[in-house]
Amino acid sequence: MQRIGVFVCWCGSNIAGTVDVQAVSEALKNEPGVVFSTNYQYMCSQAGQDIIKNAIKEHKLTGMVVCSCSPRMHEATFRKTAAAAGLNSYMVEIANIREQCSWVHKDMQIGTEKAIILGKAAIAKVNLNAPLVPGESPVTKRALVIGGGIAGIQTALDIAEAGFPVDIVETKPTIGGKMAQLDKTFPTLDCAACILTPKMVDVAQNENIRIFSYSEVTEVKGFVGNFDVKIKKKARYVKEDVCTGCGLCTEKCPQKKVPNEFNLGMDNRRAIYIPFAQAVPKVATIDPNACNMLKNGKCGVCAKVCAAGAIDYKQQDEIIEEKYGAIVAATGFNPISMDKFDEYAYNQSKDVITSLEFERLTNAAGPSAGKLIRPSDGKHPHTIVFVQCVGSRCAACAEKGKEYCSKICCMYTAKHAMLTRDKYPDTEVYVFYIDVRTPGKNFDEFYRRAVEEYGVHYIKGMVGKVAPEGDKLMVQASDLLANKQLHIAADLVVLAAAIEPDKSARPLATMLTASMDTNDFFTEAHPKLRPVESPTAGIFLSGACQGPKDIPETVSQASAAAAKVIGLLCKDKLTGNPCVAHSNELMCNGCSSCERVCPYGAITYIDKEFRMPDRTTRVRRVASVNPAVCQGCGACTVACPSGAMDLNGFASKQIMAEVDAICK
Amino acid sequence: MNKETENLRKEIVRISGVNPVKCMRCGKCSATCPAYDEMEYHPHQFVYMVESGDIEPLLNSKSLYQCLTCFACVDRCPRGVEPAKLVEAVRLAAVRKQGANHLKADDIPALLDEDLPQQAIVSAFRKYSK
Ligand SMILES: Cc1cc2nc3c(=O)[nH]c(=O)nc-3n(C[C@H](O)[C@H](O)[C@H](O)COP(=O)(O)OP(=O)(O)OC[C@H]3O[C@@H](n4cnc5c(N)ncnc54)[C@H](O)[C@@H]3O)c2cc1C
Ligand code: SF4
Ligand code: SF4
Ligand code: SF4
Ligand code: SF4
Numbered sequence: 072m073q074r075i076g077v078f079v080c081w082c083g084s085n086i087a088g089t090v091d092v093q094a095v096s097e098a099l100k101n102e103p104g105v106v107f108s109t110n111y112q113y114m115c116s117q118a119g120q121d122i123i124k125n126a127i128k129e130h131k132l133t134g135m136v137v138c139s140c141s142p143r144m145h146e147a148t149f150r151k152t153a154a155a156a157g158l159n160s161y162m163v164e165i166a167n168i169r170e171q172c173s174w175v176h177k178d179m180q181i182g183t184e185k186a187i188i189l190g191k192a193a194i195a196k197v198n199l200n201a202p203l204v205p206g207e208s209p210v211t212k213r214a215l216v217i218g219g220g221i222a223g224i225q226t227a228l229d230i231a232e233a234g235f236p237v238d239i240v241e242t243k244p245t246i247g248g249k250m251a252q253l254d255k256t257f258p259t260l261d262c263a264a265c266i267l268t269p270k271m272v273d274v275a276q277n278e279n280i281r282i283f284s285y286s287e288v289t290e291v292k293g294f295v296g297n298f299d300v301k302i303k304k305k306a307r308y309v310k311e312d313v314c315t316g317c318g319l320c321t322e323k324c325p326q327k328k329v330p331n332e333f334n335l336g337m338d339n340r341r342a343i344y345i346p347f348a349q350a351v352p353k354v355a356t357i358d359p360n361a362c363n364m365l366k367n368g369k370c371g372v373c374a375k376v377c378a379a380g381a382i383d384y385k386q387q388d389e390i391i392e393e394k395y396g397a398i399v400a401a402t403g404f405n406p407i408s409m410d411k412f413d414e415y416a417y418n419q420s421k422d423v424i425t426s427l428e429f430e431r432l433t434n435a436a437g438p439s440a441g442k443l444i445r446p447s448d449g450k451h452p453h454t455i456v457f458v459q460c461v462g463s464r465c466a467a468c469a470e471k472g473k474e475y476c477s478k479i480c481c482m483y484t485a486k487h488a489m490l491t492r493d494k495y496p497d498t499e500v501y502v503f504y505i506d507v508r509t510p511g512k513n514f515d516e517f518y519r520r521a522v523e524e525y526g527v528h529y530i531k532g533m534v535g536k537v538a539p540e541g542d543k544l545m546v547q548a549s550d551l552l553a554n555k556q557l558h559i560a561a562d563l564v565v566l567a568a569a570i571e572p573d574k575s576a577r578p579l580a581t582m583l584t585a586s587m588d589t590n591d592f593f594t595e596a597h598p599k600l601r602p603v604e605s606p607t608a609g610i611f612l613s614g615a616c617q618g619p620k621d622i623p624e625t626v627s628q629a630s631a632a633a634a635k636v637i638g639l640l641c642k643d644k645l646t647g648n649p650c651v652a653h654s655n656e657l658m659c660n661g662c663s664s665c666e667r668v669c670p671y672g673a674i675t676y677i678d679k680e681f682r683m684p685d686r687t688t689r690v691r692r693v694a695s696v697n698p699a700v701c702q703g704c705g706a707c708t709v710a711c712p713s714g715a716m717d718l719n720g721f722a723s724k725q726i727m728a729e730v731d732a733i734c735k
Numbered sequence: 736m737n738k739e740t741e742n743l744r745k746e747i748v749r750i751s752g753v754n755p756v757k758c759m760r761c762g763k764c765s766a767t768c769p770a771y772d773e774m775e776y777h778p779h780q781f782v783y784m785v786e787s788g789d790i791e792p793l794l795n796s797k798s799l800y801q802c803l804t805c806f807a808c809v810d811r812c813p814r815g816v817e818p819a820k821l822v823e824a825v826r827l828a829a830v831r832k833q834g835a836n837h838l839k840a841d842d843i844p845a846l847l848d849e850d851l852p853q854q855a856i857v858s859a860f861r862k863y864s865k
Binding site: 414460465466467468472505512531532533534536547548549551554556580 | 764765766767772812814
């Protein structure tokens with residue numbers, strides 16, 4: 072028989088307001104196994120913990136129940152308290168009488184009754200608890216960063232600085248991400264390339280960093296400290312270690328009409344290309360969908376002109392297998408498609424562009440060499456209309472837009488408007504806004520400067536329609552403060568398109584068993600207190616893949632994620648979770664049901680010899696759980712048809728005892 | 736809001752099926768509306784005025800009959816508010832207030848004027864004949 076102590080917490084008035092804590096501790100005194108029961112104002116405080124420790128010693132407790140807040144909040148705290156007093160941590164159970172009781176009930180009587188029932192259930196479980204001892208596993212001292220935007224770059228640099236090896240996997244031929252496409256950056260207006268490319272060079276030169284560009288992660292197995300990852304290095308048909316990046320091939324390639332994705336299709340590149348002059352790695356890549364040689368064997372010009380002999384038309388995809396202790400997701404974002412926004416005529420007129428296209432149009436390395444022109448006729452635009460919130464804050468249709476605010480567009484629109492007025496004072500610039508959202512250091516001042524110093528016309532209202540008419544774009548909009556409908560003949564319309572996570576993030580999250588929200592942004596372990604960790608141990612989050620962010624915020628989060636990774640890699644051993652599954656070999660019939668449902672691949676089968684009643688031996692296939700890989704989710708225990716699978720600390724017997732206690 | 740206004744407001748919300756609280760006051764409906772310049776109160780104002788119970792001026796306004804029921808505002812509203820349905824509901828409330836004073840099909844020719852769009856005639860016809 073256990074000797075159980077019950078500790079009922081008031082949580083100030085959080086619990087005591089709707090639950091009669093005295094009545095609860097009285098009622099639970101008489102439950103089987105309970106030898107001590109008390110209540111206190113704040114169990115988690117030093118004084119509260121001392122009450123627990125003293126009771127454990129004085130009453131020789133073998134188990135305890137804390138009736139308090141959610142186990143997510145303080146289970147770890149009370150386990151530590153128990154351990155400090157010599158009681159096995161896994162003999163502690165929490166009855167959640169706050170989130171699931173006092174906070175949801177208004178009536179004291181109902182709240183109290185429910186608290187007592189929840190307490191009884193926890194006591195019934197502790198009666199069947201057994202001490203558990205967690206195992207240990209080693210830590211592979213190498214980190215993987217997925218995505219090579221500014222987020223991935225900063226995280227990798229910080230981890231490498233601390234002395235740990237890091238690999239960056241980037242799908243594009245170069246690292247840099249969206250920031251490499253920007254012109255100047257708010258709030259200080261320094262040029263993106265001037266602050267980004269030195270960092271890219273640092274990455275290239277850092278001995279601790281390897282870049283797998285034009286690559287993707289195809290498989291992730293294992294668990295925190297011990298991930299096994301497969302990376303597919305796609306064939307770029309150029310030997311990376313031989314190519315000098317001279318770019319001669321990209322000038323001689325006869326296949327000239329390939330839309331240049333780096334400039335968002337506003338100009339063309341060759342079939343063999345280097346995305347931009349400061350690319351890292353600065354290596355050419357052949358686009359297999361455009362190259363004549365790869366498509367029909369007719370050409371070979373690049374191989375002829377390449378003095379280094381780097382071209383290799385026979386190159387194959389390569390699979391790299393590597394072990395990592397920690398993985399950082401830094402897959403960033405993309406602007407949403409404008410296809411569904413017929414009202415803005417994006418697909419009808421070349422002169423309706425997105426803000427990212429505007430960045431390329433004003434970038435000195437862009438398709439117009441930095442001259443702001445209309446894409447349709449190359450003329451200088453005299454009237455420009457910027458539309459904010461295009462597809463953001465849109466709750467009407469999930470296929471069209473996103474319900475959230477994209478956070479960065481108010482600021483970059485102010486930037487675009489200001490820079491336009493600065494460089495081309497003869498241009499009239501209108502910005503249509505629903506709200507101007509500029510919280511952030513020096514952000515509102517920045518926006519006000521656009522209005523007060525640069526004379527940008529900010530109009531509270533929305534654009535309802537853009538209609539191409541001759542060489543003009545007729546913009547119909549509302550001016551809510553003047554209570555007027557406006558008709559503006561514009562030369563260029565710029566849409567601040569909502570941003571969304573990269574499409575590859577969802578399948579990647581599945582591989583990582585990392586959770587996502589309904590918008591496909593990675594979810595953090597706690598929105599306030601653990602913002603750079605995924606709920607899955609060993610997976611960390613960096614940059615816009617976790618939510619819309621500007622560069623200052625991205626970089627802060629990237630460094631925070633690096634700090635967490637470094638903290639993990641510094642450890643030599645990790646204590647595991649002892650609440651893992653195990654199968655009773657005598658009952659297991661080797662049916663594979665458990666293996667099929669296990670999301671972590673923790674179950675394998677072994678052939679085992681059994682002695683039969685007639686003294687013969689028989690070899691049977693039985694399930695075996697790798698406790699280091701098992702995360703204790705319990706899926707297998709439900710799937711097992713013969714009831715052979717069970718979970719330490721959450722045995723079917725224990726759960727049934729809880730249910731019985733509740734239903735009694 | 737007095738009791739009577741509150742009831743009227745509830746009634747309009749009920750018949751329209753529109754929840755005006757969803758409006759984020761972006762003004763895209765009014766930016767879209769082809770009848771904007773004919774209207775004294777514009778689509779976004781309809782939404783706000785119903786929400787705040789300021790319905791009397793709407794009931795007496797010609798704007799009620801200026802809306803073409805083209806549903807452009809419904810299509811474009813980013814929050815799914817459906818202002819045109821609200822306009823229609825206020826219009827219905829006005830009609831109900833007037834009792835059985837419906838427009839007869841025979842009355843229409845006399846009311847026609849050259850600038851009146853076809854759609855408006857059809858829509859009015861539908862609304863007022865039994
Ligand atoms: C028009 C515009 C203007 C802006 N102007 C400013 C500004 O002036 N100032 C400012 O502070 N911010 C600005 N921003 C915001 C800025 O671009 C972002 O804050 C920043 O780029 C976020 O960095 P990131 O690394 O998280 O994402 P990204 O830059 O998107 O980088 C993600 C990287 O991951 C790669 N990737 C994606 N999926 C995978 C995968 N499955 N495997 C491997 N690699 C993958 C991508 O190819 C990309 O290289 C602007 C944004 C836009 C759209
Ligand atoms: S072989 Fe392909 S990439 Fe090389 S020059 Fe010819 S078309 Fe261009
Ligand atoms: S940041 Fe500004 S423009 Fe972008 S969605 Fe939010 S409010 Fe709209
Ligand atoms: S339905 Fe009425 S209010 Fe809405 S856009 Fe058309 S005319 Fe304007
Ligand atoms: S478009 Fe919709 S959200 Fe915007 S003002 Fe009109 S009703 Fe409100």
